[in-house]
Amino acid sequence: MINKFRDSVDEVLADIPDGATILIGGFGLAGQPVELIDGLLRRKLTGLTIVNNNAGNGDEGLALLVKSGAVRKVICSFPRQVDSWNFDAKYHAGEIELELVPQGNLAERLRAAGAGIGGFYTPSGFGTTLAEGKETRHIDGRDYVLEFPITADYALIKAHKADRWGNLVYRKTSRNFGPLMAAAATTTIVQVPYLVELGELDPERVVTPGIYVDRVVQVDSTNPKEHS
Amino acid sequence: MINKFRDSVDEVLADIPDGATILIGGFGLAGQPVELIDGLLRRKLTGLTIVNNNAGNGDEGLALLVKSGAVRKVICSFPRQVDSWNFDAKYHAGEIELELVPQGNLAERLRAAGAGIGGFYTPSGFGTTLAEGKETRHIDGRDYVLEFPITADYALIKAHKADRWGNLVYRKTSRNFGPLMAAAATTTIVQVPYLVELGELDPERVVTPGIYVDRVVQVDSTNPKEHS
């Protein structure tokens, strides 16, 4: 019997080694795997490469992971925010590497990793400093930049419901990077507030098929609207 | 008020010109826009390029379109079937051009067209006669073939339900090429058995957002299971 349900946050994160590349889902609070990130912080790892849309906010979650010195490199589209002081300090101290990627190229590079695409030509970023040193190509009257997949060892994501095969549904804009990261990582770890019986999810509504999911842990939601 | 609902099959097809490139959805009967194809046959056009997984079966639909001489070229993955005699005859007579594409590359080239990707490196087909003359590239220990988007003037697809914005849901494996073709074509024409009120479709379950759809026409389904 396939059963990807696991008992605790600490258990699902136990094998992540120093130096791992980890995709972390979420766009703002929506889809942010808060408890998995907190668990990652408890692991006290070093040399991590983190892929997220941002580089941490305030003094919690990813920002604390950055502050702790666990993170060697951040790949993201928008590190600078009013409350990104932890990243800012590490960056200005030269203690963290930043790979800045236009948001759509970030999404497409993650998709490429999951989809077995070796590289793709994107118009986004052409002629900008973010394409410096990258191959370009003129195709059918338009200019493109060659971008490569972002592969990763682990993905930590949040979904709304999961069954024991790892089939996932998301809720509203919390879908964002989840399905892409699940497919791009070697090992995908998911937190959900609701575990459901196999067959309970509408097969037309499943967004991430279980094939992309390795471990699922139940964590209560702090969003009152999610209790429905 | 946005209203993409139209009154008849003949009306939605009226502006398709000779020489157009037309994507036709479906994999077997599932998702096949039978009445739109029949309507296209009535237009008595010439010089069409048709993109479909196959090249017509038996003596109906796409096979009759091929037989009528309307089709100059077929782009597909699987033209040869036990009942593909109409295509076979045209092909052997040298009256139709065939571009044979591995099924996954066909799907990805359609996706690229809708997604503004200028080209992509795929491992499928590397080292085969279908990649002859195409650029190849060795990336991270693996060999890839460079493939380009398949753009088109029109897409004819079948979905299960549509609202007046053109939001679509599909049913089971009839989803197949529909969402890709809808995004790849300049003008997307959809037949559905069910028109529903705006707001009636679950926003989490919409597979093709209305942005990809131009015209919707209601056509009864011949599949008794679809009446539910």
Added chain:
Amino acid sequence: MSIGHRHPEKLTRDQMAERVANDVPAGAVVNLGIGIPTKVSNYLNPEHEIVLHTENGMLGMGPEAHGDDIDTDLLNAGKLPVTEAPGCSYFHHADSFAMMRGGHLDIAVMGAFPVSKNGDLANWHTGEPGAIPAVGGAMDLAVGAKDVFVIMELMTKKGESKLVESLTYPVTGLGCVTRVYTELAIFDLDRAGSVRVTETYGNTSVADLRTMTTLDLIDATE
């Protein structure tokens, strides 16, 4: 249209947003950037059914959410809680940016540092040494939308024009801006670098604008 062709005062930020709103065709699919562009939604005619896109994964975004309506799973690109409009749909980031990059959005409305006469846009990075760069979806919107409308003050506080001959700031996208809405005038751009002034405000003349911008502007106000 509530703002006249030659409004006697120069436009406020809200009036600039309103002026953009008046140019959005009924049924258009529009992405509104953070800042003044977001204000455009306040002036859209509900009967026109403008479909709002937010790049984090939604079409058919409704107004900002308040009080009990706030749902932290339903955010816009500025991470503010919003609501659903009937007919909305959700999708993941790759699908959302495919929609943008693939040319399916009718209009993106964005702010800018400067814009060049041939439509080059700079709005993601001041270029100051030591500044942490952040880009988000700006480059994807710039290359993807059929029309890119910029809302910006024409003149900086130092009295320099932000519509310029060529960019000195880091580029967001080349030749992408099709129209610039400012407090003093509307400018239509093309990739060849011909700039047409279609409306002026605050008793500003096209001759005044030529002096201010040092550009060879075409008078298209009549």
Added chain:
Amino acid sequence: MSIGHRHPEKLTRDQMAERVANDVPAGAVVNLGIGIPTKVSNYLNPEHEIVLHTENGMLGMGPEAHGDDIDTDLLNAGKLPVTEAPGCSYFHHADSFAMMRGGHLDIAVMGAFPVSKNGDLANWHTGEPGAIPAVGGAMDLAVGAKDVFVIMELMTKKGESKLVESLTYPVTGLGCVTRVYTELAIFDLDRAGSVRVTETYGNTSVADLRTMTTLDLIDATE
């Protein structure tokens, strides 16, 4: 396992399918090609919850549908009506082939014309002049699945081995086949071209197989 390591008779097609079924690990995600590979599903242990993928857009495919269960919107890659297993999901063609190409399927089971000793596969085109070629998803499965198992008769009616030194038929995929199940033996392949015989049937010896295939086979039957 109901078929012994050294089954006294050469295997029938159904026995070959059963032999493959016995090698599929519990919980594996498997794509079964048209023809004999489809028969594998008849021998899978239901308690093992093997997840069947069909490239037209479904994971968790159930058995073939009959009578009133037939639904023309629910077909397998051979366009035959099938059913749903609990836990199934649907997706479009690009997502389905992304799943294949991205290396997420554990096993693809396919037929073959010939297979070369280093795992090159030919199964899409006879290469005869005038023959209309058709490929479907064969090339995508060949490059994508973690393991490609081939089921084929080892010997043609003319008495020629279909496991060969190098291909003369048009290639489907290079170095992709990891194991070949035949009526006489099972062969494990690697990209370096070392072929290991792991089981034999019908009183066939590895020496016999060396003569039949003219390949330098490694005896791994013990």
